[in-house]
Amino acid sequence: MNALLSIKDLTVVVHEDGRERRLVDGVSFDIPNNSISAFVGGSGSGKTTTGLSILKLLPLGLTVSKGQILFDGDNLLNISESKMRARRGKDISMIFQEPLNAFNPVFTIGYQIEEVLRMHTKLSKNARKARILDLLKMVELSDPSRVMNNYPHQLSGGMRQRAMIAQAIAASPKLIIADEPTSNLDVTLQAKIMDLFRKLKNELNLSILLITHDLALVSHLSDYVAVMTNGQVVESGTTKQITTTPQNEYTKQLMKAL
Amino acid sequence: MFKYVIKRLLIAIPMLLGIALLTFILMRLTPGNYFDALKLDPQISKETIAHYEKLYQLDKPMFVQFMYWVKNLLHFELGHSFHYNIPVSKIIGGRLFNTFVLSFASFFLTWCVAIPLGILAAVHRNKMIDQIIQFLSYICLSLPSFFLAMILLFWTSQSGALPLGGMYSPNFEDLNFLEKVVDILKHLAIPTIALSIGSIAALQRIMRGNMLEVLGQKYILTARSKGLSEKKVVYHHALKNAINPLITLLGYEFSSLLSGAALIEIICSWPGLGSLMLTAVRSKDIYLVMASMLMGGFLFILGNLLADIALAKVDPRIRYD
Amino acid sequence: MIKQKKYLNEFDIALRGFRKNRVAMLCVYTLLFLYFTAIFADFLSPYSYKNEDRNYSYSPATPVHFVDEGKLTWPYINGLELTYNEYHARIYQTDRSVKHSLKFLVKGDEYKLLGFIPTDVHFFGIEGEGRLYLLGADSRGRDLFSRLLYGGRVSLSIGLIGVLISFSIGLIIGGAAGFYGGKIDNLLMRLCEMVMMVPGFYLLLALRAAVPDDFNSVQVYFSIIVILSFIGWAGLARIIRGMCLSLRERDYVLAARTLGVSDFTIIVKHILPHTLSYSIFAIMLSIPGYILGEAALSLLALGIQDPFASWGNMLSDAMSIVRIKFAPWILWPAFFIFLTVICFNVIGNALRDALDPMLKSEGQN
Secondary structure: OOEEEEEEEEEEEEEEOOEEEEEEEEEEEEEEOOOEEEEEOOOOOOHHHHHHHHOOOOOOOEEEEEEEEEEOOEEOOOOOHHHHHHHEOOOEEEEOOOHHHHOOOOOOHHHHHHHHHHHHOOOOHHHHHHHHHHHHHHOOOOOHHHHHHOOHHHOOHHHHHHHHHHHHHOOOOOEEEEEOOOOOOOHHHHHHHHHHHHHHHHHHOOEEEEEEOOHHHHHHHOOEEEEEEOOEEEEEEEHHHHHHOOOOHHHHHHHHOO | OHHHHHHHHHHHHHHHHHHHHHHHHHHHHOOOOOHHHHHOOOOOOHHHHHHHHHHOOOOOOHHHHHHHHHHHHHOOOOOEEOOOOEEHHHHHHHHHHHHHHHHHHHHHHHHHHHHHHHHHHHHOOOOHHHHHHHHHHHHHHHOOHHHHHHHHHHHHHHHOOOOOOOOOOOOHHHOOHHHHHHHHHHHHHHHHHHHHHHHHHHHHHHHHHHHHHHHOOHHHHHHHHOOOOHHHHHHHHHHHHHHHHHHHHHHHHHHHHHHHHHHHHHHOOOOOHHHHHHHHHHOOOHHHHHHHHHHHHHHHHHHHHHHHHHHHHHOOOOOOO | OHHHHHHHHHHHHHHHHHHHOHHHHHHHHHHHHHHHHHHOHHHHOOOOOOOOOHHHOOOOOOOOEEEEOOEEEEEEEEEEEEEEOOOOOEEEEEEEEEEEEOEEEEEEEEEEEOOOEEEEEEEEEOOOOOOOOOOOEOOOOOEHHHHHHHHHHHHHHHHHHHHHHHHHHHHHHHHHHHHHOHHHHHHHHHHHHHHHHOOHHHHHHHHHHOOOOOOOHHHHHHHHHHHHHHHHHHHHHHHHHHHHHHHOOOHHHHHHHHOOOOHHHHHHHHHHHHHHHHHHHHHHHHHHHHHHHHHHHHHOOOOOOOOOOOHHHHHHHHHOHHHHHHOHHHHHHHHHHHHHHHHHHHHHHHHHHHHHHHHHHHHOO
16 A cells, blocks of 8 residues: 555544543544545544544543554554654644644744754754745745744734644655644735645645545645544545535535535 | 832822821831830939930821921931930841841742742642642641740740851850851751741742643643653743743732831840831831831832832843833 | 512522531630630639739649549649749749648639629649649739630620621611612712721721720720721621622512502611621621730720729730740630631531532522
């Protein structure tokens, strides 16, 4: 299989009131190289939990009870925490919804991006500064040197989201997980960010995993889709397949909303 | 920023005058003054007392007295202490400094202990160590500081480890500089600990709460997703955010420190503003009382102002323009 | 009317959450017990608070024995005698030959039960010669246990009455400031700040100095309450003002105003009841301040005077370290202050945790 990342039979549980509840139930999915995939579903479908599992960033109380996540010769679920930390930000990075809260309010944008570079590259201080400016230009931010010295609250929502993307691609990862990247933005900004994603995927040869409830985003942007509900993948395939000829009942309902 | 500071100080002036007026009225509410005790002494002639009363304007109506006092204030003269028979400014300076030393020591100890404890408790939330810390905190919060001071003094009287009160040993003048410092630190130990236990418990709980709230924020998840070590995430990303709200507390801590210090000063015989205030009140030494209250209010304003400035420097979201 | 019912239900839910907290409930029972002993202090204590016997100054406790020569008997105590040891130091020797039986419903010092029923029956005590000291005696040979019970009256009541007064003042001022906003709010808050600005203890001393010297004990008692209330109202006023500020934007307040309901009625009927449930934890958490304030004043001989007992003035004896060494039982009042304070703190915090979801959802408006 030439999949970049392969999720096999993943099950994530939480213990509540003495019982075990499955948030993710036997999910399998392959993310190919140089592609844009998407997990689509409503809230509580388990899509975000699946995404967090890839980076092993599950919140307290949630545990992986079964499954494998294969990436670059490793089962991510088995490797040590320090090895995982080396991969986070470098091989796989993540973008979040609500960028005001997703950036640390007391550090500048430049500082927070620099952290990634300091951690995962051997660039000198000046080289790092240059790279940050490049990254900010790459995400189509005008006046990158001002943005670099700004604090998160001094930027608009759209600029913050772009800065977040810049931070995610800083160490040249192979996969970016984007959790609801456009849900807080207005429609015009959404379109621009979608274009940015496509551009980055092509120029940097990386894969993007979208986690979203937004069907429009999925149909316009992604190559592959997995439809999720109740912690399970009910249908998956290419976007064309899913949107034009849905097989599953749930998927059919979803597509009606488009 | 500069304009903001000036504005704050200007607003403070009428407030301070209000406090002074309030104190003055209180002191004059009770019939009689310092000289009442002297009047009963047959050896002191009526003329002498009348002379002194005239000298200190005690024979003039209330309002006039207050005006005189304000006028002197502008010359930085705080009036005359009857009990000690020297100008107030001479005695209040030294005592103020001693109280400040005690308050600062307590503040330093509180923050050095409470912040790490709070972080520890938050990071190991609900585990054994957290529960132990919370339990001890409850106890320390409720323990009256004067009770603790008494117990510590009792313990030290048995073990002889620390001095029994006061600020200097009898042979203080003969010690070299380093020994002098150690001597004062030894005398500082009991009052500082008694004063700080309650604040440590309170601050630790607040710190823990802040840390827990911060650790639940999205940007902590972002920091982790970048591959940063847990140490960096907690002690750098989280801590910086959790501490900021505490800085606003600094100002209020100052006022409560001064207040709590007074009782401890009295019990441990620490020669500070609090014990001075007690003597002044007991002997109806009006101007001394007023000056002490004024000092208290002024230190509070100063503390709050410094805390606000510190917060503006530390938190980029706050700007005073 | 419907809105009011719904609000009561949320409060009940919070109360239920509070009841589940076993430690908090334990504290509630402890406090109820302490207040009960305070009300019936004169009945429960073997002696009156001023019953002194200087022959037994700083006498240690007389242990109650249940066993006599190996056999279980009715509880009794041995006699105590003051002698001098070889170093001419005062010591108390137990005289095993003298036995006093503990009697219940015994005749003792006269008092008025609940303030108006004259009687002289005490719950327990001994008859005849000899002194029963459950915990020891103070400098004048007065029974510490009895004085603890009497002292509880002062210390515990000052907390309740003081906070009631402060809360009333705070309610009026905070309510007015929060409801009217603007200039009135500014003025009142400046006033609050001025009061809060002066370190509490200093204000306490200064106000105490304003009380005339010739006040009798009852007047001193009430002056102390007034003084403590004067210091405490500002903090409560600010909390209430904050709540009122957010509450007056609520829909039903707006509705009432458009209907032409008078400001006063709105404040009293719609806004204040809400602040009550939210402020109850603030009240609980501030009571310790009053108890400690009275204790501090009495400690410095500026509060309740002898011969009346308060936990604070009983501790002024303990200011001398020598006395603690030889008569450590004089520290008992401090323990009870500690116990009371910890109970109020636990209850206050438990109430705040129970009300927290409510507070959070209200605050979001």
